[in-house]
């Protein structure tokens with residue numbers, strides 16, 4: 001079997017995104033459960049593991065979002081700590097990878113490395129870290145230093161942070177502990193975990209207190225789209241989490257990031273591209289389309305439509321009718337002050353141009369404000385029968401639009417079940433998705449090598465006194 005370029009068929013990687021804090025999650029659907037009780041996480045993880053998915057993914061937001069000066073509560077509000085959730089999940093799963101999004105701006109390398117190395121131990125080598133830099137000073141206000149780094153300085157800190165964490169992960173060779181009860185010798189070498197990092201961002205040294213973990217280092221993800229973010233990923237990450245989930249956008253993004261690898265002496269297969277993707281299944285194409293339209297309107301209520309429009313217009317539009325026309329006033333250009341703590345705010349680089357596009361669409365098709373928001377913010381990537389969705393996913397992967405997908409169901413926690421039951425078996429039959437886990441670590445599932453341990457003689461090596 002070959003792909004569209006005549007090469008061997010690629011294996012599809014699949015992961016499960018526990019729905020985050022945005023309007024993809026339809027919390028008001030009668031089938032939706034808690035987004036915070038452990039039972040939800042357990043069910044979600046076990047459905048994904050039953051389907052032999054590569055990993056489970058948690059996004060993170062460090063401050064409750066606000067709009068018009070009030071907590072934004074049209075979507076899910078609140079989420080528990082990533083390490084607490086993933087560590088608990090390690091105990092009720094055996095093989096599935098556990099990926100946590102952890103910010104490099106507001107944390108410290110020693111703490112984060114200790115938590116990931118611990119998760120890697122407790123899960124038997126299934127930890128992954130999605131390194132994000134966060135986007136705003138508003139989030140930073142929750143932390144000791146306040147919003148202390150401007151956007152363009154955050155990748156500088158992220159680089160130093162990751163390199164410091166790598167130094168910590170690699171500070172143990174893996175052979176230091178002998179624990180010989182006969183001779184009373186615990187350590188082979190006298191000074192494990194020694195590290196020293198002195199650069200523009202960190203001035204730390206000492207001994208790391210977590211022995212080398214099963215994967216050596218957690219798998220490293222990057223999520224960020226700027227040129228700088230892409231360079232950061234090409235130089236250091238094992239995988240990228242992206243929003244470019246359509247065929248054309250995916251192919252362009254894939255080409256771009258893979259092209260960047262060579263200058264860092266890295267091979268094409270050392271960085272996986274994994275877009276987020278939603279799905280809607282039906283017994284027929286027509287049924288799937290009809291259900292997709294229903295879900296879109298569940299995701300964009302009248303109130304939600306006004307809030308989305310406010311984010312673009314950067315003004316209070318609460319007096320507008322969502323079933324009426326778009327505002328005739330122009331968006332306020334400049335710093336977006338209406339919505340705080342949301343990534344989508346940054347996507348509106350040219351709000352006046354986007355508003356004009358929205359108006360043209362409304363006029364051409366006679367759409368209301370809500371209709372336009374439904375149309376413009378729809379996030380369903382794959383809509384169809386199980387057969388057509390499996391075929392499309394396979395085609396996208398073979399056509400290098402991605403190496404697989406991180407699936408985001410709209411129902412928590414059971415929304416993944418239908419995909420697991422209906423789409424996964426088709427991909428397995430076609431030989432593009434595993435029927436059983438082949439290895440035990442996340443690196444095994446993703447086809448990534450384990451970084452070599454640092455084998456160097458340390459100062460003071462020899463039996464411990």
Ligand SMILES: Cc1cc2nc3c(=O)[nH]c(=O)nc-3n(C[C@H](O)[C@H](O)[C@H](O)COP(=O)(O)O)c2cc1C
Nearest residue numbers: 059060101132133134223224225226229241242243
């Ligand atoms: C697909 C995607 C998912 C992201 N998820 C998160 C997240 O869960 N938490 C977070 O703090 N930042 C998240 N980010 C923000 C990035 O970490 C980054 O700060 C932001 O995109 C700015 O970087 P950029 O200019 O390179 O895009 C995400 C970004 C992308 C593109």
